[in-house]
Amino acid sequence: MPNSTTGDFTVERRIAADHFGRALRADVQAGLTENPKTLPPKWFYDARGSMLFDRITRLPEYYLTRAERMVLRANAERIAELTAAHTLVELGSGSSAKTRILLDALTAGGTLRRYAPLDVSESALIAAAESLAAAYPALRITATVADFETDLALPDASDAPRLVAFLGSTLGNLDPEQRAAFLGRLRQALTAPGDALLLGVDLVKDPARMLRAYDDGQGVTAEFNKNLLTVLNRELDSDFDPGAFDHRAIWNEEDERMEMRLRARLTHTVKIPTLDLTLDFLRGEDLRTEISSKFRREALEPELTQAGFTLEHWWTDQQERFAVLLALPA
Numbered sequence: 001m002p003n004s005t006t007g008d009f010t011v012e013r014r015i016a017a018d019h020f021g022r023a024l025r026a027d028v029q030a031g032l033t034e035n036p037k038t039l040p041p042k043w044f045y046d047a048r049g050s051m052l053f054d055r056i057t058r059l060p061e062y063y064l065t066r067a068e069r070m071v072l073r074a075n076a077e078r079i080a081e082l083t084a085a086h087t088l089v090e091l092g093s094g095s096s097a098k099t100r101i102l103l104d105a106l107t108a109g110g111t112l113r114r115y116a117p118l119d120v121s122e123s124a125l126i127a128a129a130e131s132l133a134a135a136y137p138a139l140r141i142t143a144t145v146a147d148f149e150t151d152l153a154l155p156d157a158s159d160a161p162r163l164v165a166f167l168g169s170t171l172g173n174l175d176p177e178q179r180a181a182f183l184g185r186l187r188q189a190l191t192a193p194g195d196a197l198l199l200g201v202d203l204v205k206d207p208a209r210m211l212r213a214y215d216d217g218q219g220v221t222a223e224f225n226k227n228l229l230t231v232l233n234r235e236l237d238s239d240f241d242p243g244a245f246d247h248r249a250i251w252n253e254e255d256e257r258m259e260m261r262l263r264a265r266l267t268h269t270v271k272i273p274t275l276d277l278t279l280d281f282l283r284g285e286d287l288r289t290e291i292s293s294k295f296r297r298e299a300l301e302p303e304l305t306q307a308g309f310t311l312e313h314w315w316t317d318q319q320e321r322f323a324v325l326l327a328l329p330a
Contacts, residue, residue, distance in 0.1 A: 008133040009141035041290035052224040061212040067322035076105035085163035093117035096128035114140040161194025169202040172293035183307035204294040207251040214249035222247035238272040260290040
């Protein structure tokens with residue numbers, strides 16, 4: 001894919017023009033013909049979905065973003081001291097809102113030379129990079145448009161050591177097999193001396209608190225969840241009626257994860273002409289749109305070990321709602 005220079009940063013595009021269309025069609029074909037029906041959460045984030053999620057992060061019930069930010073603020077100086085990173089890589093960077101905490105600490109520590117955000121949304125990358133380029137004029141910013149699930153696209157080791165930040169508990173959107181594959185690929189990519197992984201994960205806690213975070217009183221999360229159907233209608237010419245589904249947040253105790261679902265309010269049929277699909281929904285049938293695993297240290301540490309990482313530091317907020325951990329290649 002071609003590179004471009006915009007302002008004081010560069011953008012590398014590693015996604016083909018038809019990537020999203022092909023990926024969406026493949027996910028819908030596979031997920032909606034399963035029993036139970038499922039779709040991955042990455043399709044939430046069109047322009048409207050991203051706006052709604054930004055609103056969610058500011059809701060009183062949604063503790064995750066605030067808790068993670070608190071942990072980062074309390075420990076950023078220590079993270080900078082421990083890693084002495086020359087390059088900060090951020091996977092799924094989005095708006096890079098929390099990134100400034102790390103950038104400030106690494107800049108103050110005198111080691112940082114480069115910030116390398118990676119995201120599937122080119123518009124989000126450019127907006128964030130423009131803002132950061134103005135705030136950190138001495139920093140080299142190299143943005144990459146890529147899908148980290150299939151292409152990690154880490155910058156080379158010329159500016160090592162590299163600190164890879166994977167925040168927001170996005171790891172929880174992957175099932176155990178996907179997590180193992182992702183962490184394994186990440187470990188294989190971190191080969192330079194001093195490379196490190198900074199991971200943000202939501203922790204197991206009172207289910208009532210987690211349920212409120214995924215089913216807020218204002219109905220923003222419900223609107224966010226149903227917007228997925230609008231995305232399918234627009235992109236695949238389907239005829240989903242968002243009003244025919246109810247938003248549901250479920251605590252799956254056995255797998256220790258939150259699940260978001262869309263539950264059919266009545267028996268009906270949906271057509272997706274682009275895929276020549278006709279789907280029958282029974283009243284009360286669920287379409288699972290997201291999993292969000294919650295973690296315990298004693299369970300996550302063996303996953304990291306299996307992937308080839310050593311857990312070095314584990315920091316939480318005072319209420320132990322959220323953890324930020326530092327892991328090194330073993």
